[in-house]
Amino acid sequence: MKVLVVDDSKAMRMIVTRSLRQIGLPDLVLEEAGTGMEAIKVVSDFSPDLILADWNMPGMTGYELLLELKSQGYVGKYGFITTEASDEMKSMATQAGANCFVTKPFTPEILTEALQGIL
Amino acid sequence: MTEVLIPSDATIVEIAQEVWSSILEDAGELTSVFGFDEKHETAVLAFIEITGNWHGSVRISCSVQAAKHIAAGMFGKSEIDVEDDELSDAVGEFTNIIGGNIKALFPSPCNLSLPGVAGIGSFADNLPPGLEDKISEVQVVEVHLEWEGEPLSIGLWENK
Numbered sequence: 001m002k003v004l005v006v007d008d009s010k011a012m013r014m015i016v017t018r019s020l021r022q023i024g025l026p027d028l029v030l031e032e033a034g035t036g037m038e039a040i041k042v043v044s045d046f047s048p049d050l051i052l053a054d055w056n057m058p059g060m061t062g063y064e065l066l067l068e069l070k071s072q073g074y075v076g077k078y079g080f081i082t083t084e085a086s087d088e089m090k091s092m093a094t095q096a097g098a099n100c101f102v103t104k105p106f107t108p109e110i111l112t113e114a115l116q117g118i119l
Numbered sequence: 120m121t122e123v124l125i126p127s128d129a130t131i132v133e134i135a136q137e138v139w140s141s142i143l144e145d146a147g148e149l150t151s152v153f154g155f156d157e158k159h160e161t162a163v164l165a166f167i168e169i170t171g172n173w174h175g176s177v178r179i180s181c182s183v184q185a186a187k188h189i190a191a192g193m194f195g196k197s198e199i200d201v202e203d204d205e206l207s208d209a210v211g212e213f214t215n216i217i218g219g220n221i222k223a224l225f226p227s228p229c230n231l232s233l234p235g236v237a238g239i240g241s242f243a244d245n246l247p248p249g250l251e252d253k254i255s256e257v258q259v260v261e262v263h264l265e266w267e268g269e270p271l272s273i274g275l276w277e278n279k
Contacts, residue, residue, distance in 0.1 A: 008233075009212040011193035011205065015142055018195060056215070058233055083219020086227045104216045105141035 001119070002029045002046060006039040006053035006062065007081070012104075016052060016081055022108045023115070036060025036068070043069060048076055050119070052102075055082035055089065063089075066096050077118050081106065123173050126224045131262045131273055134220045138213065139266075143192025149271070152263045162270075165210045165236045167218035171229035175256055175277040177218040179210070185269040186210050207236045217273065255279065 003025070005016045013032045020028060031046050033039035037060060039053070051069070053062035060068070066078050079100035080093055090101050099118040102111055132151045139149040163186040166178045181189075187198040190209035194201070201209075211234040222229050260275035 009208055009215070011190065011209040011212045014194050056231055056233065083216050083222070084231065085219070085223060086229075088227060104219065105138045107141055 001025050001027055001050065002031070002048045004031045004033060004039060004042055004046060004048040004051045006033045006036065006051060006057075006065065008034055008054065008057045010034070012054065012081075016111075019106070019108045019111050020052075023112045025115075025119075036062070036065035039065055040068060040072075043072075043074060050077045050079065050115075052079045052081050055080050055084040055093075063093060063096065066093070066098060070097050079114065079118070081111075123225060125259050125275065125277070126221060128260060128262050130224065131221065131260055131275070132264065134217060135262070135264060135271075135273055138216050138220065142213070142216065143189065144195050146192055147188070147266055149264050149266050152265050163206070163210055163236070165214040165234060167214050167234040168232035169218065169222050169225065169229055170232070171225070172227065173225040173229055173277070175259075175275060177214065177221055178274045178276055179214050179217065179271070180274075181210070181271040182269045185266055185271050188266060188269070189213050211236045221275065 003020060005013050007013045007016065017030050020030065031042050031048065033042050036057060053065055055062040062080055062082065077099045078097060079102065080098055081102045081104060083104045085101065085103040093101060100114040102114045136149050140146045162180045163183055164180045166176050168176045186206050187201050190201040190206045191198040193209045193212065194205055214234040218234065219231055222231050256276035256278050258274050259277045262273050264271045
């Protein structure tokens, strides 16, 4: 499974990738991006099955990234890992095509539960 | 008008301890203390702004050693190997998560800014870069915590 982790914090990308390895997804291949623009470039080359993105990032938010990728025909799964967890944001994300929403801080168990529903 | 309740000290401590233990490898215990000398030297200062139905900022200060512990725990490396940019990144993300969880306690809609990490000093002495325009904010909550004797304080400042 190819997973792209998008977060402007290198530390948080490290935590997410570490958690993904801990939960043991089969044939896991990871890529990272620090901005939405970088993520768009990675998607075209990497064709991820799943993107896990922060919401609140400088330049392009994770929500704007989702809209842009959908407009470009991205058909993989998309999840948010974010501190932004209001009902309004979850509703916006779902309507835009997001598949899961994980609130920071999270544990590998919480991430597993969120991903089990979509993979 | 939406009624806004300020989170209690106990709630802020609970959030800090949950974030601490969830995101740091070998986190150790973050304990609540009654207070400490805010003039501790070489403190790392970080902040994040909340706007909307509540307007103010969450400000975190800690010793350099505590900041290195946060970075080491997030990056999964030893404290001695932590680079300056990793320290800033990790403390900023720590502040982002604390701020996001505090924001969730206020009635929607509220927005969260990106975190800022300002150099060395004390909020009691001066306002760091990025907070100069927050001179009118009033502190409404302050909690003091310690990890192995190293201080970490979290303040909630309201724009009145």
